């Protein structure tokens with residue numbers, strides 16, 4: 001039996017880093033997907049083929065003719081992603097009380113380890129596909145929970161933001177306080193974005209530690225900054241409900257400034273963020289953990305100009321729109 005599922009990547013629209021301290025965040029699934037196929041084996045081995053996956057140093061091929069981004073890598077760079085697959089299978093097996101050998105194949109339409117939620121997508125896809133292979137259908141909430149456990153086990157620290165949006169798709173409002181809130185927001189208007197990618201210099205966990213150290217050293221300054229980011233997410237939720245793109249853009253710019261003040265942006269990210277604004281984006285900000293990686297620009301009718309501007313400062317641009325589609329079962333071949 002062979003099961004194939006696909007899972008969307010994501011961009012953090014607002015609230016990254018502050019969400020680690022209980023502040024709200026808005027996160028959106030994008031139209032670039034990661035596919036996980038699993039096939040039963042007669043033995044109990046787990047074989048993982050992940051030609052498109054890596055942690056640092058992706059090889060990116062960008063074609064001028066088509067907006068597709070082709071990601072290539074080699075064996076030595078897949079080790080990080082393999083950890084998520086192994087842990088996801090272990091956690092799903094424990095929950096299901098069933099274990100079998102599997103061949104797992106992973107493909108990605110987006111750069112991996114760049115802040116687009118690919119490790120969460122690997123975790124969600126592996127849990128869902130493995131459960132179906134074991135002839136069990138898990139509810140979406142359970143898949144999201146097991147995938148979040150996988151991220152926690154591999155990374156030590158992770159909010160449920162990435163695993164939730166990979167599972168449910170759309171735009172999610174997340175408030176991880178004692179009474180955790182995860183709300184799928186209605187999309188009132190298209191959000192045409194360009195994502196700019198640059199080589200990532202640090203891991204998310206390093207940046208999370210950096211913010212924690214800064215907060216301990218300057219609590220009277222950093223705590224209000226994180227709370228302001230939370231307020232930005234609340235205002236952005238309202239702006240989104242009214243389809244107010246101008247406010248969303250302004251809030252992105254303020255959010256980026258605050259993230260930069262926390263030391264999680266980088267020269268390459270700032271170059272892309274500012275060049276996008278000069279090329280006509282309504283707003284732009286880094287997205288995800290930072291330290292290199294990705295930025296987003298909200299730029300209706302200016303996608304071509306913004307993409308060119310990002311490329312001029314050394315980034316790799318691709319267009320993205322919000323995708324309502326979360327986890328999807330592509331095929332089950334018996």
Ligand code: PMV
Nearest residue numbers: 016017115158159204288289
């Ligand atoms: O780098 P990413 O895409 O995994 O995003 C990290 C977002 C943080 O808020 C910095 C951490 C988290 O777990 O929410």
